[in-house]
Amino acid sequence: MITEALVLSAMIFVLGTFGVLVRRNAIIMFLCIELQLNAVNLAFIAFSRLMGIDGQVFVFFVMTVAAAEAAVGLAIIISVFRHYKTVNVDNFKLLRW
Amino acid sequence: MYNALGVSVQGGQATVETASQFQPFFPGLIILLPLIGFLINGALALRHAQASASAVRLGGELDLGDHLPPTHTLPSYVAPGVMLVAFLIASVNFARMFSVELHDPHVIEYWTWIATGAFTVKAAIQLDQLSILMTMIVTGVGFLIHVFSVGYMRDDAGYPRYFSYLNLFIFFMLVLVMGASYPLMFVGWEGVGLCSYLLIGFWFSDREKSDAGKKAFIVNRIGDFGFLIAMFLLFGMFGTLDFVPLFSQAANLEYGSGLVTAVTLFLFLGAAGKSAQIPLYVWLPDAMAGPTPVSALIHAATMVTAGVYLVVRSSVLYALSPIASATVAGVGVLTALFAATIALKQNDIKKVLAYSTVSQLGYMFVGVGVGAYATGIFHLMTHAFFKALLFLGAGAVIHSMHHSLHRTNNHQDPQDMRNMGGLRAFMPITWGTMWVATFAISGIWPFAGFFSKDEIIWQTAAFGGAAKAPYPMLYQVYWVIALVAAILTAFYMTRMMVMTFHGASRTGVEEVKHLHESPPVMWIPLIALAFFSVVAGWINVPEALRETFIGLGPLTSEWLHHWLEPITEQAHHIQELNLGEVAEQAPFGGGEVTWALVSTTLALVTVLASFQFLRRRNVKVAAEDTELSGFSKVLYNKWYVDEIYDRLIVQPLIKSSRFCWKVIDARVIDGVVNGVGWTARALGFVVSMFQTGTVNMYAFVLTIGALIILGVSVF
Amino acid sequence: MIEVLFYVFAAVALGGALGVVWAKSPVGSLLFMVVTLGSLAGIFVLLEAHFLAAIQVIVYAGAIMVLFLFVIMLLNLGHDYQRDLKGGAFALLSFVIIGLMAGVLARQFSTDSIPELAVGGQAIDALLEQHGVVGAIAQPLYTTYVVPFEITGVLLLVAIVGALALAKKDGR
Numbered sequence: 010m011i012t013e014a015l016v017l018s019a020m021i022f023v024l025g026t027f028g029v030l031v032r033r034n035a036i037i038m039f040l041c042i043e044l045q046l047n048a049v050n051l052a053f054i055a056f057s058r059l060m061g062i063d064g065q066v067f068v069f070f071v072m073t074v075a076a077a078e079a080a081v082g083l084a085i086i087i088s089v090f091r092h093y094k095t096v097n098v099d100n101f102k103l104l105r106w
Numbered sequence: 107m108y109n110a111l112g113v114s115v116q117g118g119q120a121t122v123e124t125a126s127q128f129q130p131f132f133p134g135l136i137i138l139l140p141l142i143g144f145l146i147n148g149a150l151a152l153r154h155a156q157a158s159a160s161a162v163r164l165g166g167e168l169d170l171g172d173h174l175p176p177t178h179t180l181p182s183y184v185a186p187g188v189m190l191v192a193f194l195i196a197s198v199n200f201a202r203m204f205s206v207e208l209h210d211p212h213v214i215e216y217w218t219w220i221a222t223g224a225f226t227v228k229a230a231i232q233l234d235q236l237s238i239l240m241t242m243i244v245t246g247v248g249f250l251i252h253v254f255s256v257g258y259m260r261d262d263a264g265y266p267r268y269f270s271y272l273n274l275f276i277f278f279m280l281v282l283v284m285g286a287s288y289p290l291m292f293v294g295w296e297g298v299g300l301c302s303y304l305l306i307g308f309w310f311s312d313r314e315k316s317d318a319g320k321k322a323f324i325v326n327r328i329g330d331f332g333f334l335i336a337m338f339l340l341f342g343m344f345g346t347l348d349f350v351p352l353f354s355q356a357a358n359l360e361y362g363s364g365l366v367t368a369v370t371l372f373l374f375l376g377a378a379g380k381s382a383q384i385p386l387y388v389w390l391p392d393a394m395a396g397p398t399p400v401s402a403l404i405h406a407a408t409m410v411t412a413g414v415y416l417v418v419r420s421s422v423l424y425a426l427s428p429i430a431s432a433t434v435a436g437v438g439v440l441t442a443l444f445a446a447t448i449a450l451k452q453n454d455i456k457k458v459l460a461y462s463t464v465s466q467l468g469y470m471f472v473g474v475g476v477g478a479y480a481t482g483i484f485h486l487m488t489h490a491f492f493k494a495l496l497f498l499g500a501g502a503v504i505h506s507m508h509h510s511l512h513r514t515n516n517h518q519d520p521q522d523m524r525n526m527g528g529l530r531a532f533m534p535i536t537w538g539t540m541w542v543a544t545f546a547i548s549g550i551w552p553f554a555g556f557f558s559k560d561e562i563i564w565q566t567a568a569f570g571g572a573a574k575a576p577y578p579m580l581y582q583v584y585w586v587i588a589l590v591a592a593i594l595t596a597f598y599m600t601r602m603m604v605m606t607f608h609g610a611s612r613t614g615v616e617e618v619k620h621l622h623e624s625p626p627v628m629w630i631p632l633i634a635l636a637f638f639s640v641v642a643g644w645i646n647v648p649e650a651l652r653e654t655f656i657g658l659g660p661l662t663s664e665w666l667h668h669w670l671e672p673i674t675e676q677a678h679h680i681q682e683l684n685l686g687e688v689a690e691q692a693p694f695g696g697g698e699v700t701w702a703l704v705s706t707t708l709a710l711v712t713v714l715a716s717f718q719f720l721r722r723r724n725v726k727v728a729a730e731d732t733e734l735s736g737f738s739k740v741l742y743n744k745w746y747v748d749e750i751y752d753r754l755i756v757q758p759l760i761k762s763s764r765f766c767w768k769v770i771d772a773r774v775i776d777g778v779v780n781g782v783g784w785t786a787r788a789l790g791f792v793v794s795m796f797q798t799g800t801v802n803m804y805a806f807v808l809t810i811g812a813l814i815i816l817g818v819s820v821f
Numbered sequence: 822m823i824e825v826l827f828y829v830f831a832a833v834a835l836g837g838a839l840g841v842v843w844a845k846s847p848v849g850s851l852l853f854m855v856v857t858l859g860s861l862a863g864i865f866v867l868l869e870a871h872f873l874a875a876i877q878v879i880v881y882a883g884a885i886m887v888l889f890l891f892v893i894m895l896l897n898l899g900h901d902y903q904r905d906l907k908g909g910a911f912a913l914l915s916f917v918i919i920g921l922m923a924g925v926l927a928r929q930f931s932t933d934s935i936p937e938l939a940v941g942g943q944a945i946d947a948l949l950e951q952h953g954v955v956g957a958i959a960q961p962l963y964t965t966y967v968v969p970f971e972i973t974g975v976l977l978l979v980a981i982v983g984a985l986a987l988a989k990k991d992g993r
Contacts, residue, residue: 010827014868015930017831021838021857023923028842029805030915036893037841037850038801043885044841044854047861050877054870058942065870065945066961072873072880073973077980079885083892084987090896091990098801105799806915813922820925 014055021048035086035096039079046075128206130233131198133214135191136241137231137284140277143188147181147270154178154266178265185269186252189276193245200238208234209672211350213286220289224345232286232349236673239483240283240415247407247490248276250631254498255399257628258505268308268397275301279408283415287348288337291416295333295380298409299326305404306396318395325389329379336372339365349419356422357676361684362429370423370430373416374437381413382464383441383471388748390464394456398501401456406463406493411486414467417474418483418673425477425677428576428684435475435566439584439591442468444745446594450601451741453728454521455500458602462547463493465591469562472588476581477681478565480670484646485558487666491642492546492555495635499540502624502632503606506533510613510620523602524728528611532621535629537607539636544603546639548596548713551706557643560702563588567693567701573686582693592705596712604720612727650698827867834860847893851886858882869945871954 025048028041050068057064086096093100211234220227231237252272259268278301282294300323307319337347343365344352359366377383382390382405393405404410417424417434424431442465449461466489473482506529507520518525530537546555566588570581611618623629646666692701726732734742743749796807833856840853858881865874948957962970 010824010867012930013827013831014864016927017834017864019923019926019930020835022926023919024835024838024842026809026922027915027919030802030809030919031912032842033802034847034898035801036889036896036898037847038805040841040850040854040889044838044857047858047881050873051861051864054865054868054873057870057945058868061944062948062957062961065873065958066966068870068873069876069958069962070966070969070973072876074976076880076885077977079888080984081980081987083888084984087892087895087988096896096898101801102799104797106794106797802911806911806918809915809918809922813918813925816922816925820929 011055011058015052018048018052018055021045021051033097033099035089035098036083038098039082039086043075043079046071128203128208128212128233130212130214131202132195133199133231133233133284134216136195136199136245137277137280139188139192139195140273140280143184143273144270144277146184147266147273150176150180151264151266151270181266181269182256185273186249186256188273189245189249189252192276192280193242193249196238196241196245199233200242203233203235203238210234211286211672213348213350215286225341227287227289227347229290230286230348231284233284234673235669236415236418236483237284239487239669240411241280243487243490244276244279244283244408247494247635248272248403250634251399251403251407251494251498254402254501254628254631255397257625258399258501259397262397264308268305271301271304271308272400272403275305275404275409279412282412286350288340288352289347291419292330292333292337295376295412296330298404298412299323299330299380302326302393302404302409305400306393308396308400312395315395318389318392322389322393325386326379329376329386332372332375332379336369336376339369339372343369353422353676356426357680359426361426361680363426366423367427367429370420370427371433373420373423374430374434377413377416377471378437379413380416381410381467381471383413383437383468384444387441387445387464388751391457391460391744394454394460398456398497398504401460402494402497402501405460406497407490410463410467411470411490414470414474414482414486417471418479421474421479421674421677422680424474425680431475431477432577432580433475435472435584436580438468438471438473438475439566439587440468441465442472442591443587443594446591446598447741448744449598450594451734451738453523453742454519455503455523455526455602455606456497456521458523458598459493459496459500462496462595462599465595466493466547468591469559469588472566472584473562476566476569476584477677477685478562478569479674479677480646480667481558481561481565483670484666485562488546488554488558488639488642491635491638492543492553495539495543495632495639496547498628498632498635499536499543502533502536502628503529505624505628506621507613510617513620514614514616516614516617518728522728523605524725524731525613526606526611527609527613527725528607529621530607531611532618533607533623535623535632539629539632540607541603542636542639544599545713546643547599548709549592549705550709550713551702552640552643554639554641554643556706556709557647559592560705561646561648563592563705564692564698564701568688568690568698569681569685571689571691571693575685585693589705589708593708593712596709597716600713600716601720604717605725608721609725612725648698651702654699823867827864830860830863830867833857834864847898848890851889851893854889855882855886858886869942869949872958 022045025041025045028044029038032038032041050071053064053068053071057068089101090096211232213230213232215228215230217229218226219229252269255268255272259265262268275298278294278297280294282291282298285291285294303319303323305319306322307316310316310319340352341347344355346352356366379386390405390410394401396404424434445461445464445468449458449465452458452461466485470482470485470489473479473485503526504520507526510516511518511520542553546553549556549559563585566581566585569575570585571578575581613621644662646664647662648664648667652662652664691697696704733739740746837853837855837857837860841850841857844850844853858877862874862877862882865871865877945957948960951957952960
């Protein structure tokens with residue numbers, strides 16, 4: 010079961026990456042990043058079956074940090090929205106050549 | 107081992123202990139004083155610069171009237187003053203040397219200049235018979251010329267600058283003659299070249315004059331190249347460039363070896379540049395653009411004699427190489443003849459004297475080329491006196507002519523002899539002293555030039571016909587050419603005197619009213635030099651002549667020969683070994699006395715005959731003169747040598763330089779450099795396209811990076 | 822039995838993930854995400870990580886997703902259903918890239934040398950016996966990992982302050 014879990018984790022991670030690359034809505038991109046984090050959590054849990062309880066403790070920390078990060082990230086998106094009136098990332102092009 | 111003011115190191119070979127030690131008397135001061143003079147006068151010149159700058163732009167003359175500012179009066183005392191003190195110190199050293207009968211050179215080291223591995227050069231001066239003699243000539247004649255300049259340059263805007271340059275020149279010249287090694291001599295060599303440039307181009311606002319200065323420096327440079335190559339070869343051969351150790355090793359070299367010949371020929375190239383021999387003489391006539399006292403000092407008495415000094419200093423090397431000696435003598439005699447022919451047809455009084463200098467220098471080289479080193483120095487000394495006198499006299503004439511033409515706003519050339527004539531009435535002292543010099547240069551007994559020039563001509567026959575001499579026929583030809591050149595000398599000098607001082611006055615009625623004799627500060631040096639032009643020859647009369655009336659009995663001696671013996675004995679020893687006994691008879695028969703009488707009679711007859719002939723000639727004023735034609739035209743145009751050089755050397759150089767500049771530098775090199783810049787900008791522009799600014803693109807690149815790292819760590 | 826359950830949960834999770842990426846509306850994406858989180862929690866339980874499964878549902882699906890929802894509601898984003906996927910060459914390239922990534926990861930993860938229930942698994946079982954479900958996590962958390970624990974607390978404080986400061990309207 011561990012092997013299958015790992016393969017599943019890989020597939021969800023890849024899907025999350027794809028979502029980051031192709032979506033234009035900033036909030037949905039952020040959501041896909043959360044998906045990646047979840048896939049990683051699954052991998053940790055699977056490996057903890059082999060290596061010990063430390064994997065699960067790490068997942069605990071990952072979740073905590075993900076929560077903090079979500080809060081701050083969404084706050085940033087809100088401030089950006091206030092200026093650009095949209096969350097479509099194609100509009101955030103100030104660093105263009 | 108050494109200290110600044112005279113504690114010394116005995117140099118040279120194992121010494122023959124003399125009665126007492128030679129104690130030099132502040133020799134460093136001799137060189138230091140002119141340098142101090144330069145600094146003081148230079149400082150004054152800088153202060154004066156503001157006032158004189160506007161005047162220089164307007165033609166170089168200040169109307170100062172009677173009230174001279176201190177920047178003008180101080181140099182009048184500082185510059186001749188340092189010269190006089192230097193001369194006196196040199197005389198004291200000379201007297202001490204004389205009383206002690208010094209044999210070996212006395213080298214005083216001050217500090218180490220170059221110290222790199224095998225090559226060491228110390229800042230050192232060498233006090234020996236030759237250097238002290240040259241020093242006295244330089245400071246003595248230099249002092250007289252400084253005094254003359256006080257009067258000549260009085261109204262010039264650049265008065266303090268002039269004296270600072272003169273003092274600097276004397277400083278470098280003294281380094282040249284007193285230096286104890288070839289590199290030090292070269293320092294002085296280059297330095298006098300620099301000062302020559304500065305002084306020839308003294309009135310630099312005139313394009314022609316500054317060009318003349320450049321020409322002198324550039325042509326000298328070609329000679330300097332020869333000097334450098336010779337120094338490299340010498341270092342390779344001997345491992346040192348100091349005179350004392352070098353010459354003691356040199357005596358052991360093989361006679362006629364290729365290396366020695368190469369060294370001496372390259373040294374002669376340098377001497378030909380500095381002393382204006384063929385093919386590098388072209389700068390000296392142009393150098394007449396400078397003030398006349400400069401011509402007297404640099405281009406008659408001192409700088410141009412540096413080449414002769416070089417050869418005499420290296421006499422050991424020249425004695426070892428018959429090919430080089432024959433070349434030196436040959437070039438010298440050809441130059442003597444060539445320059446004399448050009449002088450026959452010149453109208454500018456200074457140009458006549460310039461070509462005369464080139465010709466007389468040729469005689470000096472004949473002397474040292476055949477092996478009569480002391481005689482060459484003898485002629486150097488007498489020539490310094492009478493040529494300086496001639497130039498200073500010409501300067502007085504030009505000074506007077508310039509004033510009178512200026513007063514009447516006449517724009518004719520004050521140096522053109524066709525505008526002169528009958529000046530005897532107005533400038534008697536100048537007339538008298540210049541005739542003395544003319545007799546001296548023509549070689550008429552008992553004036554100085556007779557003894558020196560005649561002995562050179564005789565030694566050509568004597569050494570050329572020596573028992574084992576190589577090329578005896580060649581030296582016979584040299585002897586004949588030297589005699590012919592002597593006759594030409596007498597002729598063109600008489601022509602100059604007649605055109606200037608005798609005959610009807612061509613200067614114009616109005617201008618004549620302003621002609622007058624120069625002030626005492628200018629004619630006193632003339633009298634002094636005239637005195638020496640008479641008696642200077644009496645210090646070196648050979649035994650053969652002294653047995654007859656020519657030798658003037660108790661008044662003369664063969665002193666100079668004996669004085670310079672320690673310098674020339676090594677060379678003479680080599681000559682005795684390899685050349686055998688010198689000849690007693692000249693090529694067409696007759697001994698020394700016979701030919702002495704013949705040459706002086708020839709000279710005297712030439713002077714008298716040409717005087718009578720030329721006096722009756724009708725010389726036209728410059729403005730009305732007609733064009734010359736035929737052979738006269740060739741002579742007047744200096745055999746077109748400058749034009750030939752221009753076509754053959756200068757224009758191709760300019761063309762290739764232009765090519766290097768416009769094509770290689772501007773297009774190729776700049777193109778490459780600009781191309782690199784252009785490429786960098788283009789590349790930057792292309793790479794900057796990556797910065798699209800969209801978040802998705804950044805995420806994409808991030809993912810690719812992560813994938814690469816993943817791949818690398820996995821595989 | 823457990824195997825079947827696992828495959829069911831896995832299928833649901835994958836479907837949900839696909840939905841997150843593919844959905845037109847933001848709210849739809851979010852709901853699919855919740856589904857994925859739920860099935861992942863189920864898989865956690867099957868892998869004997871009970872506490873974390875509970876935390877996943879409570880914190881992740883419960884709080885964080887609700888936060889996302891609130892933001893979407895705040896920004897009034899739920900209205901236009903324009904597809905906002907990037908198309909064309911970019912999508913193709915991205916697809917290639919992630920395919921490569923999938924290949925690499927899968928290759929790494931599916932080697933046969935992973936044994937079932939090795940030493941680590943037995944240690945976890947022992948801990949579960951001894952301290953119970955919660956204690957199994959709490960025991961290493963408060964002993965070995967107490968420093969990161971405290972720092973995480975500070976981190977949360979910083980995040981709160983930061984979020985407040987960032988989301989404040991200008992002027993107040």
